[in-house]
Amino acid sequence: MRALGHLSQEQIVFGLAVLLCIGFAIALPGFLTTNNLLNLVRSVSILGMLGVAMGLVVIGRGIDLSLVALMAVSVAWTLQLVANGVPLHQAVAMGLAFSLVTGTITGCLVAYVEIPAIFATLAMGTLIYGFGRYFLLRLDVVYMPEAARHLLWLGQGTIYGVPVPIFVFAGVCLMGYLFLRYTRAGHYLRAVGDNLLAARITGIPARPVIVMQYVLSSLIGFMAGMVTAASVASMNTRVAISTYVYDVILVVVLGGIGLSGGKGGIRNVIVGTLLIGVLLNGMTIMDIQYTVQNVIKGIILLTAIVIDTIVNPRDEQTAQQGDI
Amino acid sequence: MNAIVELRNATKEYRGVPAVQDVSFALHRGEVHALLGENGAGKSTLTKMIAGVVHPTSGELWVDGQKVELGSPSDALGRGIAMVYQETSLVPSLTVAQNIYLTDDKLFHRLRGIYIAGQQFLQSLNFHVDPTAMVATLGAGQKQMVEIARAVHHNAQVIIFDEPTATLTPEEKHQFFSLVSRLKQRGVSIIFISHALEEALQIADRITVMRDGQHVVTDATSAFDREKIVRAMVGRTLSGELYGSHTDRQVRGAGEKVLSVQNLSMGNMVRNTSFSVFAGQITGVFGLIGSGRTEAAKVVAGVLKRDFFHGGQVRLNGRPVRYRVPRPAVRDGIIYVTEDRKIEGFFETMSIAENIHLGAMAAGRTKSTTVSMKEMRAIAKEWIDALNVKAINADARVIELSGGNQQKVVVAKALVQKPKLVIFDEPTRGVDVGAIAEIHHLINRLADEGIAVMVISSYLPEILQLSDRILVCRQGRIVEEFEGHRADEETIMYAAVH
Numbered sequence: 159m160r161a162l163g164h165l166s167q168e169q170i171v172f173g174l175a176v177l178l179c180i181g182f183a184i185a186l187p188g189f190l191t192t193n194n195l196l197n198l199v200r201s202v203s204i205l206g207m208l209g210v211a212m213g214l215v216v217i218g219r220g221i222d223l224s225l226v227a228l229m230a231v232s233v234a235w236t237l238q239l240v241a242n243g244v245p246l247h248q249a250v251a252m253g254l255a256f257s258l259v260t261g262t263i264t265g266c267l268v269a270y271v272e273i274p275a276i277f278a279t280l281a282m283g284t285l286i287y288g289f290g291r292y293f294l295l296r297l298d299v300v301y302m303p304e305a306a307r308h309l310l311w312l313g314q315g316t317i318y319g320v321p322v323p324i325f326v327f328a329g330v331c332l333m334g335y336l337f338l339r340y341t342r343a344g345h346y347l348r349a350v351g352d353n354l355l356a357a358r359i360t361g362i363p364a365r366p367v368i369v370m371q372y373v374l375s376s377l378i379g380f381m382a383g384m385v386t387a388a389s390v391a392s393m394n395t396r397v398a399i400s401t402y403v404y405d406v407i408l409v410v411v412l413g414g415i416g417l418s419g420g421k422g423g424i425r426n427v428i429v430g431t432l433l434i435g436v437l438l439n440g441m442t443i444m445d446i447q448y449t450v451q452n453v454i455k456g457i458i459l460l461t462a463i464v465i466d467t468i469v470n471p472r473d474e475q476t477a478q479q480g481d482i
Numbered sequence: 483m484n485a486i487v488e489l490r491n492a493t494k495e496y497r498g499v500p501a502v503q504d505v506s507f508a509l510h511r512g513e514v515h516a517l518l519g520e521n522g523a524g525k526s527t528l529t530k531m532i533a534g535v536v537h538p539t540s541g542e543l544w545v546d547g548q549k550v551e552l553g554s555p556s557d558a559l560g561r562g563i564a565m566v567y568q569e570t571s572l573v574p575s576l577t578v579a580q581n582i583y584l585t586d587d588k589l590f591h592r593l594r595g596i597y598i599a600g601q602q603f604l605q606s607l608n609f610h611v612d613p614t615a616m617v618a619t620l621g622a623g624q625k626q627m628v629e630i631a632r633a634v635h636h637n638a639q640v641i642i643f644d645e646p647t648a649t650l651t652p653e654e655k656h657q658f659f660s661l662v663s664r665l666k667q668r669g670v671s672i673i674f675i676s677h678a679l680e681e682a683l684q685i686a687d688r689i690t691v692m693r694d695g696q697h698v699v700t701d702a703t704s705a706f707d708r709e710k711i712v713r714a715m716v717g718r719t720l721s722g723e724l725y726g727s728h729t730d731r732q733v734r735g736a737g738e739k740v741l742s743v744q745n746l747s748m749g750n751m752v753r754n755t756s757f758s759v760f761a762g763q764i765t766g767v768f769g770l771i772g773s774g775r776t777e778a779a780k781v782v783a784g785v786l787k788r789d790f791f792h793g794g795q796v797r798l799n800g801r802p803v804r805y806r807v808p809r810p811a812v813r814d815g816i817i818y819v820t821e822d823r824k825i826e827g828f829f830e831t832m833s834i835a836e837n838i839h840l841g842a843m844a845a846g847r848t849k850s851t852t853v854s855m856k857e858m859r860a861i862a863k864e865w866i867d868a869l870n871v872k873a874i875n876a877d878a879r880v881i882e883l884s885g886g887n888q889q890k891v892v893v894a895k896a897l898v899q900k901p902k903l904v905i906f907d908e909p910t911r912g913v914d915v916g917a918i919a920e921i922h923h924l925i926n927r928l929a930d931e932g933i934a935v936m937v938i939s940s941y942l943p944e945i946l947q948l949s950d951r952i953l954v955c956r957q958g959r960i961v962e963e964f965e966g967h968r969a970d971e972e973t974i975m976y977a978a979v980h
Contacts, residue, residue: 362843
């Protein structure tokens with residue numbers, strides 16, 4: 159393990175993904191075809207987008223468990239509105255507004271009411287799903303109405319033979335990267351995640367930055383939701399009460415974004431997404447049962463975390479510095 | 483051999499910096515031994531070596547005439563040495579009796595059993611504490627009784643008290659002293675660390691004074707008086723060479739009154755204190771840890787909030803201000819440079835350039851919503867050169883730097899904000915000697931440029947070397963003011979201790 163000392167978790171996971179790729183390519187004849195590889199990336203692009211949303215929050219030392227619930231309900235409501243005869247662009251605007259307002263509320267709960275993010279978003283997730291299911295939607299599954307068929311391109315179209323969701327994923331990643339690196343707000347977000355007290359003393363508006371995290375997460379979540387709905391021509395709100403949100407966290411943590419905040423970037427999300435994508439695709443080709451897939455995913459996550467703890471241990475000596 | 487515990491030529495180094503250097507210390511059987519010294523004199527480290535909490539880098543520990551190596555606090559406890567900390571090590575959600583019997587090697591405790599045993603045990607010590615009470619509901623004095631009871635329960639022959647009276651009310655202090663004498667009657671030996679000289683003179687049999695990690699003097703209490711102790715605590719030779727003489731220094735006059743604080747209060751820590759800071763000079767604030775100096779500064783800078791009622795008034799250039807968060811204070815030009823850079827100073831995963839640039843952005847020096855890499859580099863380079871930060875390049879992460887260079891980055895992040903008033907809280911804590919001189923030079927330059935500078939320190943030579951005016955803080959209040967070149971270590975220390 160010591161020999162791995164100079165490797166980051168990101169590099170370890172990337173190496174793991176490459177190894178898996180090589181393994182599958184040798185073992186599975188259908189794996190290394192252009193079609194399958196495109197399919198692979200396409201299948202995880204939504205997970206990747208949600209990963210970017212979650213990643214931004216986690217870099218800011220938060221966590222957003224309401225991400226998937228909000229995505230499902232806001233997009234399902236959008237489809238419902240279109241089905242009810244609201245013009246498409248107006249319905250999208252309303253769905254987006256619902257998503258952003260809810261994100262703002264969540265952010266305020268964390269930043270101003272000072273509820274720990276994990277509880278605030280857990281409660282909000284339940285609330286959003288319940289509220290949406292009771293007040294906004296008639297059925298669990300809302301199908302894409304005829305009036306919204308233009309949207310289908312977003313999920314099923316191709317550009318030069320490459321599926322559109324891949325472009326959307328790439329676009330979200332690029333925006334996230336530029337945001338974190340080249341904007342004032344992005345620097346503030348990393349600073350708040352790295353050291354909230356220091357950020358406060360430096361004069362960074364810490365609370366507004368925390369609210370912004372959840373607004374961004376709801377915005378990207380809405381985009382991912384639209385792509386999801388377009389891909390399968392419907393939105394199943396039951397995804398809100400599935401374990402999907404944990405898959406998103408898996409991608410983020412696996413990629414090496416530390417839950418303690420400030421660490422990592424968009425590249426980590428991409429690496430995490432790749433590994434999960436390769437793994438899921440290979441297991442699907444091998445026709446491994448869904449429940450067994452969960453076992454394997456869990457083991458991979460634990461392995462990555464254990465390796466990270468061994469390779470990058472917390473420095474206990476530094477804690478004793480002022481201890482005279 | 484009369485000593486129950488003896489340290490011979492013990493040295494403890496933290497990353498090559500000695501906290502305790504070649505100290506020999508003997509505790510006689512059945513005595514109360516007071517250990518005195520300034521903050522950072524090495525008292526806690528010395529006692530922690532005895533209690534097995536830290537391991538000496540070199541030197542020997544003898545217990546009961548045997549040479550021993552203590553691996554952990556429970557090893558020490560096994561040999562009858564217990565330490566009672568300032569912040570208690572009790573479990574707040576358990577009852578008194580559960581805490582006392584917590585570390586017994588038994589799988590099960592019958593609650594009824596330990597309550598009855600606890601009741602009898604506490605009574606035998608003459609402690610009026612209910613064994614079934616939850617520890618969280620107890621006052622500071624009672625918690626200390628429980629800690630002591632636990633130590634006695636473990637047949638402790640040596641009990642070390644680290645600042646036992648700091649958090650006690652006068653009534654509780656009285657109880658504590660009678661307890662110490664009862665313990666002494668039982669034949670227990672006691673080491674007593676304190677800032678309060680009168681208490682030491684009152685209850686100790688012998689007194690040891692430490693300074694700068696070294697042993698100064700040990701003698702029977704009757705050989706000391708207050709003045710002699712203070713002289714032993716501050717009289718340094720080493721630091722005199724490093725810092726030079728302060729009396730032949732030119733003292734700066736007061737400029738415009740930048741900050742005026744009146745009747746400021748915050749909880750228990752800041753009690754109705756008043757002071758002013760002027761432009762173009764350095765105002766040094768000396769106080770021991772817990773005297774409320776840091777808290778007062780943090781209230782001024784908006785890091786902490788003062789009491790809502792009767793909280794007092796803060797005026798910046800004559801204008802009353804009340805900050806709920808630091809951001810408006812930073813925008814108004816009040817910058818606080820923290821005493822604990824690791825916890826609230828810098829951003830460890832970000833580069834030097836990003837750290838400094840964040841300061842510039844937060845103070846509104848750059849208005850744009852995007853970050854120009856060129857501009858960020860330029861600002862970083864300017865400050866890295868100005869403060870002589872030693873790093874491979876501006877992209878190095880701050881966590882990789884030495885303590886002195888980390889401090890310089892924190893200072894750069896503050897100064898880039900163009901302050902009117904800078905508050906340096908322990909500016910040279912954990913900083914190497916070379917960097918200390920550079921930071922002092924920088925602080926002097928700031929005052930020469932006409933900025934109001936406030937330096938908080940518990941290191942007297944630093945205060946004397948830098949200050950044009952010296953304020954002394956004691957028990958949450960500024961109690962005395964000196965002119966920089968008139969004061970000397972003894973008078974200041976005399977005002978600061980109680």
